[in-house]
Amino acid sequence: MKRWLKRIGIVLIALILLVYVIPTDYTPVIPQSPYVNSRFIAVGDNITLHTQIVDTDKTQGKVLLIHGFMASTYSYRDVIPQLASAGYAVVAVDLPSFGYSTKSTSAELTQANYAKWLSQLMSTLDDEWDDDRPWKVVGHSMGASTSITLAENSPQKIESLTLIAPAISQGNPSIGWLLYTPIGQGLKVALRYALLTPSNFKSLLTGAMRRPPLDDEVEGYLKPFQVQGAIDALVRYVQTAKNTTLSDVELSLPIYVLWGEEDTWVPIENLVDIEAKLNVVGIKRYPNAGHLPHETEATFTSDLLALWAIEQP
Numbered sequence: 001m002k003r004w005l006k007r008i009g010i011v012l013i014a015l016i017l018l019v020y021v022i023p024t025d026y027t028p029v030i031p032q033s034p035y036v037n038s039r040f041i042a043v044g045d046n047i048t049l050h051t052q053i054v055d056t057d058k059t060q061g062k063v064l065l066i067h068g069f070m071a072s073t074y075s076y077r078d079v080i081p082q083l084a085s086a087g088y089a090v091v092a093v094d095l096p097s098f099g100y101s102t103k104s105t106s107a108e109l110t111q112a113n114y115a116k117w118l119s120q121l122m123s124t125l126d127d128e129w130d131d132d133r134p135w136k137v138v139g140h141s142m143g144a145s146t147s148i149t150l151a152e153n154s155p156q157k158i159e160s161l162t163l164i165a166p167a168i169s170q171g172n173p174s175i176g177w178l179l180y181t182p183i184g185q186g187l188k189v190a191l192r193y194a195l196l197t198p199s200n201f202k203s204l205l206t207g208a209m210r211r212p213p214l215d216d217e218v219e220g221y222l223k224p225f226q227v228q229g230a231i232d233a234l235v236r237y238v239q240t241a242k243n244t245t246l247s248d249v250e251l252s253l254p255i256y257v258l259w260g261e262e263d264t265w266v267p268i269e270n271l272v273d274i275e276a277k278l279n280v281v282g283i284k285r286y287p288n289a290g291h292l293p294h295e296t297e298a299t300f301t302s303d304l305l306a307l308w309a310i311e312q313p
Contacts, residue, residue: 024188028227030100035073037080038100043120045107050100051121052092054080060087061133061159064122067092068141068167070204072099074220075140079294082301088136089129093121094224095146097237103229110242115149122157134159136308140294141167141266142243149244151251160254162304165263165291169270171243184235191231198222210262210290217295246277256282256307258300260289282307 035052042048052073063083065076073080073092083090094101095114107113126132136159139147144166151158178184194200201222205213224230255278259268274280284303286293294300 022189022193024185024192024231026192026226026228026230030103030227034100034224040100041121041124043117043124045113045117047096047102047104047107047117049096049102049117049121050094052076052080053090053125054084055089055091055129056084057087058089058129058131062089062125062129062131062135063091064118064135064137065090065092066118066137066139066143066146067095067098068139068143068165070098071140071143071221072224074099074224075292075295077220077295079301079304083304086301086305089131091121091125093118095143097233099224100227103227103233105229105232105236107236108240109237110240111145111149111244112153112242114146115153118146118150119154119157122154126157136160136162138162138164138304139166140164141291144168145244148246148249148251151253152244152249155251155253158253160256160308161251162256162258162307163274164258164294165260165266165268166257166270166274167266168244168246169266169273171245184239187238188231188235191234196222196225196231205292208265208291209296210260210288211296246273252279254281255279256284256304256310258284258286258293258303258307260286260291260293260296262287262289263291265291282310 037052037054039051039053040048041051067073067075072094076092080090080092096102096104096107097109122135134157137147137150144163145168147161147163148168151161198218201218202213205217205221257271257274257280259271261268284307286297289297
């Protein structure tokens, strides 16, 4: 019996050592210009944000677009040009650890820090444009948590919030500490060789979109995770993430909500709690949509503009 326990112990030690030996990083570096309208902006704390900016017209104001978990500015690919055509300066941003922003392994990737860095981004652009009008902020899923944190911390900079399938009713599971153990290194190996694959992303997007994604859509989501530092940064996010929920904020500014009724990731039933807590002045429900109505619904941008046109009391 003791001999078998010894053998099992040796095997376990070998497996633990193995996950630290297997390379988990990717070879490609973050491209200098991932998109034609890409721009990298430093915001302090050794953080540089990748943005997509279209600012040819600011007659209607300024819009900041914040993506959800495992997404990037790519998720707003159809919304950006339509809002720009409607007269807005449009800024879509990658949150650190996602997209092409800094792949940090030392920063605390909490919503409070995300909000701090976005506030600095907005101030930088306000100074550059000599435009101190408040912003419309749009946040999807996890990005809705970023949005309400930003509004709580910098209310003078924000005109309204638009929340798409907002994940703001639940906190974070307290498992981050586990990823400081060999489990975290094992997760890096799994991400590199088993999880961050086209087939897995196709399956995830099928569930989120409620339809099979196109090959270009799978590539658009997956590509930012296949650059140097991406896996370490993603694990760092899980280690340090801290969500902001409804119970954490007191907001009086106008809130607009857009949601797919077939969303199985963040159920639309959460809307009841959101309406009870926030100043919701406009709602658009999509009967056949899932978690990504801004990508799957052809009328999304026009619906958004119609909500924004609602006269405030």
